[in-house]
Amino acid sequence: MSFDAASVAAGLAAVRRRIADAGGDPDRVTVVAVTKGFGPEAPLAALEAGIVHLGENYAQELVAKAAAVGDDPAPVWHFIGGLQSNKVRLLAPHVALWETVDRASLGAEVAKRAPGAAVLAQVNISGEAAKSGCPPEAAAELVATLGDQGLDVRGLMGVAEAGDLDRARAQFGALADLASALDLAELSMGMSADLEAAVAEGATIVRVGTALFGPRPPR
Numbered sequence: 001m002s003f004d005a006a007s008v009a010a011g012l013a014a015v016r017r018r019i020a021d022a023g024g025d026p027d028r029v030t031v032v033a034v035t036k037g038f039g040p041e042a043p044l045a046a047l048e049a050g051i052v053h054l055g056e057n058y059a060q061e062l063v064a065k066a067a068a069v070g071d072d073p074a075p076v077w078h079f080i081g082g083l084q085s086n087k088v089r090l091l092a093p094h095v096a097l098w099e100t101v102d103r104a105s106l107g108a109e110v111a112k113r114a115p116g117a118a119v120l121a122q123v124n125i126s127g128e129a130a131k132s133g134c135p136p137e138a139a140a141e142l143v144a145t146l147g148d149q150g151l152d153v154r155g156l157m158g159v160a161e162a163g164d165l166d167r168a169r170a171q172f173g174a175l176a177d178l179a180s181a182l183d184l185a186e187l188s189m190g191m192s193a194d195l196e197a198a199v200a201e202g203a204t205i206v207r208v209g210t211a212l213f214g215p216r217p218p219r
């Protein structure tokens with residue numbers, strides 16, 4: 001698979017239009033280009049198209065792409081996948097925002113390997129058993145614990161149930177209410193299929209893959 005910066009730039013322009021149409025300010029919503037499943041050409045094309053925020057789900061892929069991409073311009077890596085404690089050390093030199101911290105034990109490991117790191121607490125907003133994230137009712141305690149561990153808790157992250165945009169919007173709205181109750185500024189929510197619903201509920205970070213790069217190759 002190959003990518004060119006022009007097609008990624010066109011995808012970005014379309015994403016920015018969708019953000020604006022949903023009532024968001026495209027200059028204030030951070031677009032994270034999710035490169036999982038693609039080779040290093042994807043992050044390279046994103047950087048050339050002016051997107052510096054890059055998202056990865058898998059530790060090995062992130063480390064390999066970070067090495068291939070270099071630092072001119074320097075990418076801002078977001079880790080957005082299910083995170084095992086034993087991968088934190090490998091990721092620590094690269095990750096700027098840990099979006100999927102969903103338990104205190106994981107926070108402790110991040111705090112050990114990357115003291116003071118910026119993190120989001122991941123909340124399971126859909127209630128689906130297969131999804132990661134702490135239960136909404138446990139979020140306040142998790143956020144307090146991560147703060148006690150010396151981490152810089154910037155906000156909350158959630159993934160809505162796929163397929164039903166009204167339900168997704170309600171789940172995003174619940175996450176926004178939780179963030180505001182906890183006085184947290186960042187809300188990472190919304191992907192290619194549901195970013196309008198997320199932006200309408202106040203997303204500050206959207207994570208988009210297929211809308212920029214097209215369909216992912218099968219894993």
Ligand SMILES: *Cc1c(COP(=O)(O)O)cnc(C)c1O
Nearest residue numbers: 034080191192193207208209210
């Ligand atoms: C894969 C993934 C995305 C991007 O999904 P698209 O549908 O390609 O936009 C965003 N967030 C998370 C957590 C993901 O795993």
